[in-house]
Amino acid sequence: MSTPSTTAVQVVIGAGSIGQAIARRTGAGKHLLLADFSETNLQDARTALEDAGHTVTTQRVDVSDAASVRALAQAAAGLGDVVQVISTAGVSPVQAPAEAVLAVDLYGTAVVLEEFGKVIAPGGASVHISSMAGHMPAPLDPETAHALAFTPVEELLALPALAPDAVPNSGAAYAIAKQANHLRVQAAAVTWGDRGARVNCLSPGIILTPLARDEMSGPGAEGYREMIEVSAAGRVGTADEVATAAAFLLGPDAGFITGTDLLIDGGVIAALRAGRWQFGA
Template identity: 65%
Template sequence: MTTEVTVVIGAGSMGQAIARRIGVGQMILLADINEDNAKAAATALTGAGYRTSTARVDVSSQDSVRELADTAAGLGAVMHVVQTAGLSPAQASPEAIIAVDLVGTAHVLDEFARVIAPGGSGIVISSQAGHMIPALPADQNEALARTPAGELAALPFLQPDTITNSGIAYAVAKRANTLRTQAAAVTWGDRGARVNSLSPGIIMTPLALDELNSPAGALYQEMIKASASGRVGTPDEIGTVAAFLMGRDGSFITGSDLLIDGGVIASIAAGRFQVQMG
């Protein structure tokens, strides 16, 4: 009997929540740039009855992602790929966010398109931030969707004179994630697999805590209060939605992005909250 494999890239609380939903009976390969994080996640999941393996990956490196994809394929049939790796505006420079959140996601989509099994599925964790910026020109959308991953960071509109701070870098990277996922749905479909993106709002994770404790924390609190739900989300809520998109009930959904933000973008559209990315 062939082993089925779930790959979780970014071994934090959101990735673990998704793994718990979709990884039952499979080998869960947990990959992170910090292998200690991957091992800690593996210990938690193994203690709950899951089979796990760990690896180190730097998503900003195509070679590193290719090695991870080959490792996953060596374990068995790659049925699920979960891309959660990323940096937040409070954590990194614009250049680092472009390298990890934007280019890194492109590497994951490209390299796992080679090994995803028929009937498999993937999910990319994007962000509500990608929905906050104005529409981009059509040529920029096309460039973000289809430029070879190794050339993305050199695009003229991603240079420091345009991407002037980490908040803008993050929003553009997350917009790119949804465009890139839609484009990748075609090549994944050639292998009989599907891929979608999720755009979470403020989900209570260590990354979100960094943002809430940053100088922008007061703005985030205002955003939460103005949203339709009036609260933060939980990793388990993301896990539930991801499991739907990746499972049998979501089998006709591919190349789509689902906003799961408690109504933050709706409150912005209604004029109840204003956010400035610059």
Template identity: 55%
Template sequence: MQKEVVVVVGAGLIGQAIARRIGVNKQILLASLSLQDAEQAAIQFRNAGFIASAASVDVSSRESVQALVEQAQQLGPITGVIHAAGVSPSQAPVATILRVDLYGTALVLELFGNVIAHGGSAVVIASQSGHRLPALPAEQDRALAMTPVEELLQLDFLQPDKVVDTLHAYQLSKRGNSLRVMAEAVRWGQRGARVNTISPGIIITPLANDELNGPRGAGYRRMIEASPVGRAGTPDEVGHVAALLMGPDGTFISGSDILMDGGVTSAFRFGDIQQPVIQS
């Protein structure tokens, strides 16, 4: 009898932390843009007693994501999807951020939502940044949530003359992630499955270290220092929340977003952290 399959799209530290909590006695398929990175993660999981294999995926490519879906289906019924792939404002230009973080997430939700097993669940890693974008017009919210995936990047308010700053692109993408998940929860529910987002603050990973040492690093460090908790988070802390959302104690939660940022967003709105200026 085939075991249940958990797919990790973006097998970095956060994706791995979640998989360790929900992947016991399941087939874990770890996928990254770099097959070598995915294979190294799979070796670590197998050495720790898990059943794990590796795959390469480019979330900005429909053909690549569809191939990952088919590879996962060959292993068994897909009952878990962890989507943690993405690029940060310091890592990529505007077009790449929108293509990977916004379009790529919508694509993963569409294609895995077509095959997710009854009782299955997914978590998408969004960001605190989505919560700090000012309110969008209702029609833009709906467009981010409902526009067919292949038309998403054609939206007028996402064009190069409207989004010229990488942080703005990132915030729009992460706001779009949570809106998209809310809409997809309806479709996933028709298959008896659930999907939610987690919006972490600064979680210490290689990507976060790139940000802390990048052009916005000083601002990020001030943000951590001025937050109510006064520190960055860890991948394991995100893993605990994801385990709740994806496990038996979270079966009444779908289409929701959990903000876990050490109170940074609270400090932006009601404390001493200054909102960054976005060029648009």
């Protein structure tokens, strides 16, 4: 007599265009637990994904609140085997002050890695959306890099490298948050590996999402146009292209890849390294 199979659960944190694109690309046959800070975004995304044939449950989450993320992880485990976790939550420099950027983009990512590292199923995989901004500044000194990678979550925001005098504005906060994402994911690969699971990072460049539109209509608009013009691709990217890269990292073909960051930026960082434009100019 056969036993019923356990439900495979995919968690998508962030119901925006990239989260929805990854869900459409990889969520078939899984129970999709969709989480977002905005109830409106959640319901709109749920309707779109259900109309596309997916089975969807929603739950509001605030990634800057550890208890909220913990409740989401427990809810996911209650639905079945958590086989995939996709985290796209974040705010951009024009959307929030430095303190909020650090709370959501840096601390929030660290909390998601910790809490879902406790419930991810053996053989499971996770992708965290970072940004090419994490590749723009000079490399961090080894001591700071180690601290950002391994400091316990609840002590993370108290690090001297994240103090207001060290992170004077939201742009600086965004850059170090994305550098920290890469470091936290690499560190988490060790503990996730103890459970037989993988975790990686994806760093998109200029992808035409509502967040990118906010940035491209803000004070840095001219800089964004220059980045596009000097890049090898010479264009913006799409959410579907990010989803294709995420599907690779989540799937069996990436079974030997964990703790790394995949830069998907159309060659913007290559142009920076070649001196075709200057970071912070």
